[in-house]
Amino acid sequence: MKSSRLKKICIWVLGVVLILSLLVYFLLPKFAMDKGRSYDSYARSDLSSLWMACVIYWDEKGEEGNCTVDSAKEFGFTPYDKHGYVTLKIIDGKKNSFLANATHNARKTPTVWKIDANGKRDKL
Secondary structure (H helix, E strand, O other): OHHHHHHHHHHHHHHHHHHHHHHHHHHHHHHHHHHHHHHHHHHHHHEEEHHHHHHHHHHHOOOOOOHHHHHHHHHHOOOOEEEEEEEEEEOOOOOOOEEEEEEEEOOOOEEEEEOOOOOOOEEO
């Protein structure tokens, strides 16, 4: 009697372990992909916020002003990523030829995002 009950418990435990293993096997890559997308979202968000602060900068200082990350901070730019994983780089700070890049450095192969003078974001 005890051995048949023990067998049923062992089969039940093995079934639960099998189900949990399959869930982990199929869902773990999805969670990893979602994490990468959230990193990209941080970079895109900071890039758009930087561009908007530069638009305000050019309205105040004139179109020939050279917007930098530091000058954008004076006009309201606050990075969403408080941990410093997002690297922002302004290639050209002039209004008509503005170009900036953003990368989230927590990814193994980071995606580089760019924004142009019209505020259009794309992968680089």
